[in-house]
Amino acid sequence: MRRLLGLVLLLATWTANISWTGSATSGTFPNGPVAVWGYLLEGESGYGGADQGYPLRVGAATWTAVAARDDLTCAIQTGDSLYCWGDNADGRVGVSSANNMVPVPTVASGAYASMSVGGKAVCAIVKTAATLSCWGTNTSGQLGLGDTTSRATPTSLGATTWNSVSAGAEFACGVHKADDTLWCWGNNTSGQLGLGSTTTQTSPVQVGAATWSRVTAGADFACGMRKTDSTLWCWGSNANGRLGIGSTTTQTSPVQVGAAAWTTVTAGHESACGIRDGGKLFCWGRNGSGQLGVGDTTDRTAPEQVGSATTWTSVRPGRGHTCALRSTTETWCWGSSASGQLGNGDTATRTTPKEIVGVTGWTGLASGTAHGCGLRTGGILMCWGDNDHGQLGLELKNRTASFNPRTGAGPFTVLTAGGSFVCGLRAGHTLWCWGANNRGQIGAGDVIYRFAATQVAGSWAQVSAGWDHTCGVTTTGAGYCWGRDNNGRGGSGVFQPPTNENIMAPLLIAGGHIWSRMGLSAFNSCGIRTDQSLWCWGSPNNGALGDGVTYASTYTRQTTPVQTVPHAATWSTVSGGDYYHCGLRTDATLWCWGLNDKGQIGSGSAIAANPTPLQIAGSWRDMSTGYDHACAIKTDRTLWCWGENTSGELGRGATSTSGASPGQVGTDTDWDTVTAGRAFTCARKTDSTVWCWGINTEGQLGITASLTVRTSPAQVAGVTASAIFAQNFTQTIYAFL
The missing domain is CATH 2.130.10.30 (Regulator of chromosome condensation 1/beta-lactamase-inhibitor protein II)
Incomplete structure (x- = not known):
């Protein structure tokens, strides 16, 4: 710490x-x-000291989006500027400097519409042009630039326009804006690019001919929702059942997860969670820390419902913990809390959801390895949990907070x-x-x-x-x-x-x-x-x-x-x-x-x-x-x-x-x-x-x-x-x- x-x-x-x-x-x-x-x-x-057991506000600015993975956090400020903070190995913060404990604007950031934080890289979509830029570690070609040279500043992938992008541990996938096709690039040793092979790709390659509304990347696997029927498909490593297909067999091409239509899905490090059936929450994959929220620490190879609530609106699994948002604007977390990442002021592991008490009005969430961040009404950004690399964005000399609650x-x-x-x-x-x-x-x-x-x-x-x-x-x-x-x-x-x-x-x-x-x-x-x-x-x-x-x-x-x-x-x-x-x-x-x-x-x-x-x-x-x-x-x-x-x-x-x-x-x-x-x-x-x-x-x-x-x-x-x-x-x- x-x-x-x-x-x-x-x-x-x-x-x-x-x-x-x-x-x-x-x-x-x-x-x-x-x-x-x-x-x-x-x-x-x-x-807490370096680690923070409760959500604390990040600066005085207001924000529109936040994303996190491992020890890095990025967010888009009101006005569309992109800021990152935390572990800056290979320049993943977007500037050539040491770790940053407070939000640092990416070099020549311009205006961004969305971004995704990977294990070792960041990719973001430029707001007006809808083009894609990536930066950070590139040893497996995860920047999609046709080489394996790391970049410390945002570098464009060209004129292609994109609807969305999701960065995994050493790979990324995105959906084209023009035709909703899915493209992936980077490390492919577990088939996580969905191309039917295990060959690494340093430039985006199309995944089949289907159209997609959403894609989400985990450590070495990915899941996506088809645009035509909202069915869920996953591919890549299937250790611990993280693909949700009822087995642990790796898949190098997309495989359908059941027959249901899904509202949303998000991949964590080695688990995934999704919402369907009018607000029910389901999780699957690794569960060694109770991160599936099903009351135990046994892995699940198929989606299993988390509790009985039907008001879930979004979910963000991390490495050993998960946080999710209900329609009543409360945030609930479960799994490991060794660094306070459940936001409840202690380090106790929980195998079922527990609300972050005293703070409501949440509108969005992000989960890293052992930290979390969330947006509240009015664009307030708050973070909690592990802060080894400054990923919480807290500069204590400027921090004010209410001690009593x-x-x-x-x-x-x-x-x-x-x-x-x-x-x-x-x-x-x-x-x-x-x-x-x-x-x-x-x-x-x-x-x-x-x-x-x-x-x-x-x-x-x-x-x-x-x-x-x-x-x-x-x-x-x-x-x-x-x-x-x-x-x-x-x-x-x-x-x-x-x-x-x-x-x-x-x-x-x-x-x-x-x-x-x-x-x-x-x-x-x-x-x-x-x-x-x-x-x-x-x-x-x-x-x-x-x-x-x-x-x-x-x-x-x-x-x-x-x-x-x-x-x-x-x-x-x-x-x-x-x-x-x-x-x-x-x-x-x-x-x-x-x-x-x-x-x-x-x-x-x-x-x-x-x-x-x-x-x-x-x-x-x-x-x-x-x-x-x-x-x-x-x-x-x-x-x-x-x-x-x-x-x-x-x-x-x-x-x-x-x-x-x-x-x-x-x-x-x-x-x-x-x-x-x-x-x-x-x-x-x-x-x-x-x-x-x-x-x-x-x-x-x-x-x-x-x-x-x-x-x-x-x-x-x-x-x-x-x-x-x-x-x-x-x-x-x-x-x-």
């Missing part, structure tokens, strides 16, 4: 006029929308971000999580990634996320943890063996403690009880527990909470990074402990680690721990940072190996809150402006014009925030506007 850059505006309604609480990766927020930018890989934005949750009062996942509390004490779930950190009882917010059972008062584990406090003060627990960070008192180290649902923390809040580091957990004492558990390495004990190197886990020293201290907040923690006491003093190889505990010395909290001089109002650096704001509103600085994350105007003692960031005295991420820092001033510095390879500074390191605070243009926080284990920043 691609790492995506830029700013995402999630226009949510956030509740609770509560001031920022000073936690590194979580907080409570006032009303307003939230902006997210930086590294968005596993769905932590609420929409797509996540199925919200408004939230608290958010906390882990490695590549997010959890949030609603006003009714319900807890919701989304994003990466490979360790069960979502708390849903499984390891399925979630593109949409998924509720965690229980009534919750507070939550905190680590790298790949989560802990929370219920409304009765009980503490629970879930996710990875290879070193005791779950706190249950039970050692989880390496073969079963994932806790996939909340598990009670041992000891009968009554908790007020949690504060997690990457590989440890800490919590503050209602008596304001501080306790930690998990790996004791590098002094991360703060209990003053130097453990033997062979002791790798602490499965129950131990109290930090001194026991009489009272604490207000705690957070952590990589095997270290910092906390604010109730007397506004700041203390840090644990790993110090980068100077992250601010001791001013070269000690590698310290198991006892060390005080950082001063009176403090806010602090935040990044992965291996930390920052804090004094009560006089000056800002100070310490620890790793190879990317300028300390904001001192230069880079260095580390800063073992706190150093002031500039001379300003109007800082309000600070949040430290992984190799970058952002802070909010009293005028609500947001400033960031450090590494910017993923756009995490909110500055996409230049992805260079910033060693001093740079303002994030156009953003004023009521609160901010970063994912301190990765490179994502959230600002509540």
Whole structure:
């Protein structure tokens, strides 16, 4: 999956006029929308990262047609200009450049009436002249130009006029405008050209003498509808029964599929679907992912009806999934959803149709290998699913979308971000999580990634996320943890063996403690009880527990909470990074402990680690721990940072190996809150402006014009925030506007 850059505006309604609480990766927020930018890989934005589990609008333009196959999408914009985006191998986008993540007009595009995206090429019909142009890979002659030379720009096939064209994996077929005859060209190793042979053709060759109203090309087979009686005929490879003729025998010439008349038919990669009998939907061929929609994963060699609905109007099979449109303008999808291509916010495979909820008014559809696109009333184009090559056409810095209906949750009062996942509390004490779930950190009882917010059972008062584990406090003060627990960070008192180290649902923390809040580091957990004492558990390495004990190197886990020293201290907040923690006491003093190889505990010395909290001089109002650096704001509103600085994350105007003692960031005295991420820092001033510095390879500074390191605070243009926080284990920043 691609790492995506830029700013995402999630226009949510956030509740609770509560001031920022000073936690590194979580907080409570006032009303307003939230902006997210930086590294968005596993769905932590609420929409998926590179992959998108819900339909999102492609730009602000309006469109009249869309087509997709494999990792490429093309569409015709209002005004008839043709745009393509996604995988650009051999110039299939129509320009000589790398992959394009946003729609790019084809060179000298002119005006187009229709187009078809093949596995490695694109063909389009010019609007006025009705001539045909093709471009992309041509190793099998699939461009129809009489040779095998690939083209990076649209190239005309001559003066012949065409009604329609359909491009397959390495071949294409089209219907002549003058006489409705069918012509095919390209790879013919499976007889997919319908010529009665398996000889490849680099120029169009006529298929029999019949007239045709429609042709559709799959991976290595094709189907067409005869003009005279709308009967269906298919030819080419018949593996898995994709020709629908009741067998698996390859056919090099068109063979009739039953005796019925069809309204429409579309070939997918290795399956096909069609509509007949007044709106009934039928599918056949490969069904390993349930893409036929018939309730199982068994291949079908003849058309079988999908459900009992009689209102289907169009259908678009992909490689392992299918989407179809009903007359009531809803889109329904089924099959594999490994990349969110079913548009329902999760990755669950479905063997029967499920509606894309919350979005109606669909007028047209297109399906690629693992992504889908659709047109809605008014020419709105939306795409969803796999985005490895930018085939969704989404440029995040310009993307706006509604957070609330797509996540199925919200408004939230608290958010906390882990490695590549997010959890949030609603006003009714319900807890919701989304994003990466490979360790069960979502708390849903499984390891399925979630593109949409998924509720965690229980009534919750507070939550905190680590790298790949989560802990929370219920409304009765009980503490629970879930996710990875290879070193005791779950706190249950039970050692989880390496073969079963994932806790996939909340598990009670041992000891009968009554908790007020949690504060997690990457590989440890800490919590503050209602008596304001501080306790930690998990790996004791590098002094991360703060209990003053130097453990033997062979002791790798602490499965129950131990109290930090001194026991009489009272604490207000705690957070952590990589095997270290910092906390604010109730007397506004700041203390840090644990790993110090980068100077992250601010001791001013070269000690590698310290198991006892060390005080950082001063009176403090806010602090935040990044992965291996930390920052804090004094009560006089000056800002100070310490620890790793190879990317300028300390904001001192230069880079260095580390800063073992706190150093002031500039001379300003109007800082309000600070949040430290992984190799970058952002802070909010009293005028609500947001400033960031450090590494910017993923756009995490909110500055996409230049992805260079910033060693001093740079303002994030156009953003004023009521609160901010970063994912301190990765490179994502959230600002509540």
